[in-house]
Amino acid sequence: MSFTIKDVAKKANVSIATVSRIINNKPGYSKETEEKVLQVIEELGYHPNSIARGLINKRTHTIGVLVPKLSSMIITEFIRGIEDITHHNGSSVIVCHTESNGKKTMKYLQLLYEKQVDGIIFVSEELKEEYYQFINRMKIPIVLLSTETYQFPVPYVKVNDQHAAFSATEFLIKKGHRNIGMVSGNKEDMVAGQSRINGFMQAMKHYQLPVSEKHFVSESGFGFDDGRNGLPRLMKQYPDITAVFAASDEIAFGILSSAYTMKINVPEQLSVIGYDNLSIAEMSIPPLTTVAQPLVEMGEMATKMILEIINTNQKVESKIVAHRIVERESVRDLTNE
Amino acid sequence: MSFTIKDVAKKANVSIATVSRIINNKPGYSKETEEKVLQVIEELGYHPNSIARGLINKRTHTIGVLVPKLSSMIITEFIRGIEDITHHNGSSVIVCHTESNGKKTMKYLQLLYEKQVDGIIFVSEELKEEYYQFINRMKIPIVLLSTETYQFPVPYVKVNDQHAAFSATEFLIKKGHRNIGMVSGNKEDMVAGQSRINGFMQAMKHYQLPVSEKHFVSESGFGFDDGRNGLPRLMKQYPDITAVFAASDEIAFGILSSAYTMKINVPEQLSVIGYDNLSIAEMSIPPLTTVAQPLVEMGEMATKMILEIINTNQKVESKIVAHRIVERESVRDLTNE
């Protein structure tokens, strides 16, 4: 019941070459034969086998996406942008979650190579030497999303984390806050850990505010629980605090939740600013003020970049995208009081 | 730089047949040649081309997933379950979002056929005749997830919506609530619309509580905004209300948000129960009491089913999975007061 180009050719009394030309719009056939063939295709419900096509064209119209974990909401938003563009482009996507595990990553890299993906988008994770070597050897185009590298000639799209963290902290300061803490993610995290901390410190110093150990709580990740656990610790070591900068929106949600159970009102007693602007940031109580990364657009941009590399076989420029503060209701303004 | 089985064969001084046997563990070679070949494979960094494999084996180890839209959180959780199992099984997934659009769905169905997916998981959407005919003609195995069909012989996995809605309503009643409203999604929605309403009504009747028009607000979808808009309308047409059943967690979050801006305390003044138990249900303020569908497990089950169909070429049984109430803090207990 599954027809091939041969079946079409036979039934239309032409050669497979002619059928091939017709379905690929290559010149070399008359109007009449075209009509006849098209009709046969319709009758048979024939669709070309893109596996066979891929074998000969060396293009599978599939791109691979490597993400640390699927459960993180930020990843979901990136993927939205990625899938939008690829599908618009007649391509599809294979998503692999590496769980930040080197072995798993290598396994997936091999899988993607074996499936002959046209390119890879590598998301929110450090591009280790081992990964790069493999990708380079296999000559798979790659672009980095929300992570960068100085070591290898690989284009990326991301925001300037340190700058964005500076902005967030500055926002708090300009709202009159002086006692500001930070719940950071994993410090060791090359991608988002240290640079956000740096941005925070830089802002504090720039506005001549003291910074010390007590200003920080460094949790193991960027998730809800990290925020949930982080706030009590921060409050304990720094009771005077009036505002906190969360290194991610998910951390911020955890802080909100924690504050709720501790009967601390946000923003009356404690201001919270997040980082990411997940789509659910407007759904929290209170709606979360946060530093917006244009997540979906970033996914789109990375995809356009990889497609361009694939299509033109040329290098493309990395892109630093602009962040902005989205002011909602989780930060109290102390200045006009 | 990209090696084929021929390169390996040549360098190891054996035939490609032997190499093929070795990488596929088919008997027919000596220990020595095996070692030699394996070493060459290692040196060259050779990986078999699964496109070529797919062409001859008629197995691509890829399964297609059709979802209505990617932004819905419930879909994300299904996909988590699906990807877990497929990847564990050496397969990968292509996700396509149809936006509940018939034309787009057909387009993706063709895409998936052309990519020769081994099977399809069709999620949260009505299986229209046109879809079924295509899938049937192309002989692609399929299973339905969170949707069902009486019309066609297609296995599915879902919860009993009406029963679950009954349970949710009953839960409210047993907590002492009498004036209960419902914010339902789209009534026309074959998948989740009417049956949840039916369950609600059935429970009300069973406990001899009145039900009328004023008990319902029917929004256009199952999202946050639908809940956000629905609550004010419901409060207006039914001011005595003490509890509300939301047809989805996202609706419930909207209700929570709406209540917050209207300065209605949850659960002191208004109780809310949701439906789905999204992973963020525990992150809301207050944490959401809800009817749990085991979303990730459902995705896993559907995947196991499709894999079984693919592997054994036999039919499998549909599964109705158990729901349960997850009690958190959004429902007030009126009975012991």
Added chain:
DNA sequence: TTGTACGCGTTATCAT
């Protein structure tokens, strides 16, 4: 304008 025949990288069949 149209057809023949080879090749893409692999597996499977049949020899040897």
Added chain:
DNA sequence: ATGATAACGCGTACAA
């Protein structure tokens, strides 16, 4: 135990 070769479905150079 090993090798030659057909086949998978398609695109394309070349021939007609």
